[in-house]
Amino acid sequence: MTFFEEVQSDRIERLKQLYRLIRRYKQVDISRIKELMDLKHATCVRLIEELLQYQLIQESGVGVSSGGRKPKLYSINPRKAYLIGIELSNLYTTVLLMDLELNILEERKLKMGEVFIPEIVFEFIIQSIQQLLASNELQRNQLVGVGIGILTRIDDSTGRIKKREYSAFKEWSDIDIQGQLAEKLGLPVVVHSATNLAALVEYRKNYWNEEENLLFVANDLIIRSASMINGHMLYKNSEMTESFGHMTVDLQGEKCFCGMYGCLDTISSLPAIRTEIIKRVKMGYSSSLTEAFESIDDINYYHILQGIEEQDQLCLDVVDRASYYLGIGLSNLILQLRPKTVIIGGTLGSRSIVVTKVKEVVQERLEYFTEIKYEIKSASSSFNTVAQGAGCMVLDLEIGETIF
Numbered sequence: 001m002t003f004f005e006e007v008q009s010d011r012i013e014r015l016k017q018l019y020r021l022i023r024r025y026k027q028v029d030i031s032r033i034k035e036l037m038d039l040k041h042a043t044c045v046r047l048i049e050e051l052l053q054y055q056l057i058q059e060s061g062v063g064v065s066s067g068g069r070k071p072k073l074y075s076i077n078p079r080k081a082y083l084i085g086i087e088l089s090n091l092y093t094t095v096l097l098m099d100l101e102l103n104i105l106e107e108r109k110l111k112m113g114e115v116f117i118p119e120i121v122f123e124f125i126i127q128s129i130q131q132l133l134a135s136n137e138l139q140r141n142q143l144v145g146v147g148i149g150i151l152t153r154i155d156d157s158t159g160r161i162k163k164r165e166y167s168a169f170k171e172w173s174d175i176d177i178q179g180q181l182a183e184k185l186g187l188p189v190v191v192h193s194a195t196n197l198a199a200l201v202e203y204r205k206n207y208w209n210e211e212e213n214l215l216f217v218a219n220d221l222i223i224r225s226a227s228m229i230n231g232h233m234l235y236k237n238s239e240m241t242e243s244f245g246h247m248t249v250d251l252q253g254e255k256c257f258c259g260m261y262g263c264l265d266t267i268s269s270l271p272a273i274r275t276e277i278i279k280r281v282k283m284g285y286s287s288s289l290t291e292a293f294e295s296i297d298d299i300n301y302y303h304i305l306q307g308i309e310e311q312d313q314l315c316l317d318v319v320d321r322a323s324y325y326l327g328i329g330l331s332n333l334i335l336q337l338r339p340k341t342v343i344i345g346g347t348l349g350s351r352s353i354v355v356t357k358v359k360e361v362v363q364e365r366l367e368y369f370t371e372i373k374y375e376i377k378s379a380s381s382s383f384n385t386v387a388q389g390a391g392c393m394v395l396d397l398e399i400g401e402t403i404f
């Protein structure tokens with residue numbers, strides 16, 4: 001489905017502009033629209049009528065009167081069409097069905113094993129979309145498209161997964177995920193960097209009308225960042241989102257898979273935390289994690305996240321150290337980029353134990369620079385954000401509002 005295809009109008013770009021505005025401000029009356037779009041009253045009425053006629057927008061109550069009758073308020077019609085947002089990581093594949101306000105109507109998840117095979121994941125995605133449509137009594141032509149966020153390097157022009165030796169996506173090298181799925185599904189498919197998509201949804205939901213200079217960092221399997229300046233992402237490229245993880249924070253540190261030593265990824269990422277926990281248990285430290293396993297080498301990331309929840313002291317200590325170094329890296333980034341708002345997200349990064357420590361370290365290290373104003377916040381949610389961002393990207397592209 002092309003979202004605006006049924007609108008037969010030479011004013012389509014203006015209609016899209018109006019739709020974007022109503023989406024952005026959620027609820028607006030005609031005088032606000034006239035002011036923001038610099039339109040005459042009659043033109044404005046005609047455009048609103050047209051969007052109403054095609055049910056792209058709806059009346060949603062009345063606003064405050066400035067003397068006469070209370071003005072009608074307009075908002076987008078969230079059920080005019082639907083979005084599919086997918087996250088592909090080596091922890092889970094998540095498939096979401098969303099309305100146009102990015103509310104999640106239903107989700108399906110596939111837990112990944114050590115090896116995750118493209119064919120199995122593709123099959124899961126295709127079946128999930130069919131089931132999500134059926135259980136919500138929707139037809140395929142009510143979908144605007146499918147967005148996919150993926151936690152590895154992709155060729156941004158073709159959507160193909162780049163070949164890399166140290167990637168969890170080794171089995172997926174050079175797969176044309178965008179083209180293959182589009183053909184199997186008969187729907188438009190677009191693939192993008194998971195980090196940028198998590199940042200996108202955080203921005204759209206919480207900062208769109210307030211802040212245009214954001215730094216988003218995520219900590220889970222690798223450490224990533226996305227920087228937004230004046231409402232646009234500084235880098236579209238998926239490779240650039242990984243670069244923060246390779247900032248040197250310890251000259252005497254461990255060797256990183258990039259070939260250098262002491263990169264942030266070697267201390268603060270989930271794999272680094274796992275390695276450190278195993279090392280300490282072998283040195284004689286006790287942990288509740290050892291009770292469930294014959295060998296500590298068997299622990300995985302889920303166990304570590306559970307260990308944090310259950311306040312296992314060894315897990316807490318290792319995560320505290322990891323967060324200390326993340327704070328050092330983040331201080332360096334803030335010194336360079338001067339973002340007003342810093343958001344920490346990711347499966348591990350958004351946990352309060354991480355955010356509290358990082359804030360403490362950054363505050364201490366930047367105390368000397370009184371002119372640098374910043375605020376560090378936890379991501380509003382780390383759950384499903386990449387998949388939600390992927391759905392958001394599909395709508396953004398359809399109505400010409402991309403920030404990449």
Ligand SMILES: [Zn+2]
Pocket residue numbers: 245246256257258259260263265
């Ligand atoms: Zn590195």
